[in-house]
Amino acid sequence: MDFSTAELMAVTISQELRDNDFTAVGTASHIPLCGIRLAQRTHAPNLWFVYGGSGALNSKARQLVEMAADFRNLEGAEYRTPLQDIIDFEFTGRFTCLFLGGMQIDQYGSMNMVAIGDPAGKHIRGPGTVGLAFTSTIPRTLVYMQHHDPRLFVRKVDFVSGRGHDGGERLASYRQPWCKGPTWVITPLATMDFETPDRRMRLRSVHPGHTVEEVRDQTGFDLAVTGPVPTTEAPSPERLKIIREIDVDGVLRR
Numbered sequence: 001m002d003f004s005t006a007e008l009m010a011v012t013i014s015q016e017l018r019d020n021d022f023t024a025v026g027t028a029s030h031i032p033l034c035g036i037r038l039a040q041r042t043h044a045p046n047l048w049f050v051y052g053g054s055g056a057l058n059s060k061a062r063q064l065v066e067m068a069a070d071f072r073n074l075e076g077a078e079y080r081t082p083l084q085d086i087i088d089f090e091f092t093g094r095f096t097c098l099f100l101g102g103m104q105i106d107q108y109g110s111m112n113m114v115a116i117g118d119p120a121g122k123h124i125r126g127p128g129t130v131g132l133a134f135t136s137t138i139p140r141t142l143v144y145m146q147h148h149d150p151r152l153f154v155r156k157v158d159f160v161s162g163r164g165h166d167g168g169e170r171l172a173s174y175r176q177p178w179c180k181g182p183t184w185v186i187t188p189l190a191t192m193d194f195e196t197p198d199r200r201m202r203l204r205s206v207h208p209g210h211t212v213e214e215v216r217d218q219t220g221f222d223l224a225v226t227g228p229v230p231t232t233e234a235p236s237p238e239r240l241k242i243i244r245e246i247d248v249d250g251v252l253r254r
Contacts, residue, residue, distance in 0.1 A: 003235050017097075021048070022048045030247075038243055054068060054070060092137070100141055103152070106221070111143070114159040135179075201221075207231070
């Protein structure tokens with residue numbers, strides 16, 4: 001293939017974005033950031049995004065950097081919004097979707113960034129809840145994971161940082177009425193959604209070079225499969241050209 005898995009993921013992410021979306025990315029978000037900027041240059045010119053702690057609105061930075069608060073993200077930005085406004089956007093549902101992930105994700109889309117193992121005993125400590133608490137106030141949560149194996153995709157997370165679908169029962173006291181919870185998941189192997197009666201994770205497409213059996217083997221729970229599973233659409237030459245104009249250092253190709 002003449003494209004990398006990360007480039008495929010970025011193109012696939014772009015196709016999930018809408019022309020009127022308002023979204024944000026955080027640290028280590030090279031893949032969704034490329035997807036957002038690709039969408040802006042193709043089918044969603046009115047899409048807005050904030051680059052994390054830098055506050056840069058619609059950054060045109062020439063490099064994909066590691067930190068969301070890096071001053072280089074301000075390059076070409078249309079505006080710089082203060083952190084308190086970003087928090088306000090998150091709590092009030094102004095953002096239409098957010099890209100989130102974690103150390104674990106379970107079959108109903110709950111995510112964990114706090115600890116793997118018993119927090120009171122032996123465990124692996126994570127960075128904390130970070131932005132996952134906003135799964136209760138954002139209309140759509142798009143989950144991206146940079147790995148896919150049974151240690152990450154577990155039947156039940158060890159600690160709930162961002163709440164999923166709770167077996168199909170929405171908690172009215174927890175979620176705002178406009179919040180749909182996690183709607184879509186992408187990994188280096190496949191895409192998933194929650195379009196099942198009990199809102200359990202379902203295999204939606206498998207990336208080129210991988211199989212349904214491989215994806216199910218690398219998932220630590222019974223991944224729902226309904227009917228034939230298509231292959232994720234490969235990036236077109238036109239979209240790859242745009243991606244590589246955005247990613248001038250070839251981070252996604254590596």
